[in-house]
Amino acid sequence: MSVVDIHAHVFPEISRAESRALTGSDEGPWLRTSDGADTGMMMAGTHEYRPVRRSLWDPAARVADLDRLGVDVQVLSSTPLLFGYDLEAEAAADWCRVVNARTLTHCSYAPERLVPLCQVPLQDTESACAMVSEAMRQGFRGVHIGNHLGDRDLDDGALLEFLTHCAQESAAVLVHPWDLPTGPRSSRYMLGWLAGMAAETHLTILSLILSGAFERLPASLRLLFAHGGGSFPYLLGRADNAWHRRDLVRADSAAPPSSYTGRFSVDSAVFDPGALRLLVDVMGAERVLLGSDHPFPLGEEAIGRLVRESALTETEKAAVLGGNAIRFFGLHDLVKEAS
Ligand code: CO
Secondary structure: OOOEEEEEEEOOOOOHHHHHHHHOOOOOEEEEOOOOOOEEEEEEOOEEEEEEEHHHOOHHHHHHHHHHHOOOEEEEEEOHHHOOOOOOHHHHHHHHHHHHHHHHHHHHOOOOOEEEEEOOOOOOHHHHHHHHHHHHHHOOOEEEEEOEEOOEEOOOHHHHHHHHHHHHOOOEEEEEOOOOOOOHHHHHHHHHHHHHHHHHHHHHHHHHHHOOHHHHOOOOOOEEEOHHHOOOOOOHHHHHHHHHHOHHHHOOOOOOHHHHHHHOEEEOOOOOHHHHHHHHHHHOHHHEEOOOOEOOOOOOOOOOHHHHOOOOOHHHHHHHHHHHHHHHOOOOOOOOOOO
């Protein structure tokens, strides 16, 4: 059975001086590391953002993790702190090129194991589309994007244009929540991550559905949401009920929200057997892909254990652990599907 982890992050080594030169800001993201140390610090200017493990930037340490955990292939995204969506368009493009080039270098350590997704300057549609096209020629398998741009959600016209371009380029799209709620209520106890991330993803999926965006997007678009789709699967009944009962809710969509679950996939990072069962019931076993959030501390430490030890059937487990990802990202050249 092949095991493919589709939600994992890389933060290539970027120094403070490089960050300053590229972003034009003293507050930009960079990575503080020291030779031989097993941990480093993700930095935003002088702010210590998060302690991180060596696997985040060192491909040898990452591959050692994968060997130890029985993971065949990992699909790598940059870290949302690196998106650069707040930069001027030109600086954002330069920044994305550096992050992408280093992500590619990281993956070149074990090209049969590490599969790169690019990032793009989403605030400039033309530049973002051109960068996806270029990235697909360079060997990226898709693109990792944030779930919104300021007040614009993914159903925004320019963002739909970008997603349509991704479908045309056969670039898979992984949507990751970012720019979480701030303020005293969410800054305690990592509540921005625990509750805010789930709500962000829920909001974006419902925005796509209720705006009728899926009627305008190509059916060939491969769209994937992190963290099990956030709170969307658990509260889909609430959205359906509201769609039937309030014209405000159904104004722009042709069918109730549950009719659209066939248009996107989610990862399995829900950390609970009951939640995983619900997720598979709501989305279908063919639309749930193993995702760990490795190597971050809020990720699944023993990648795949939740799925392996779940009550899913052996066929469902094989699909979630690898088969779905192989088809979704077109990885048949790297790993075999279970027969
Ligand atoms: Co993540």
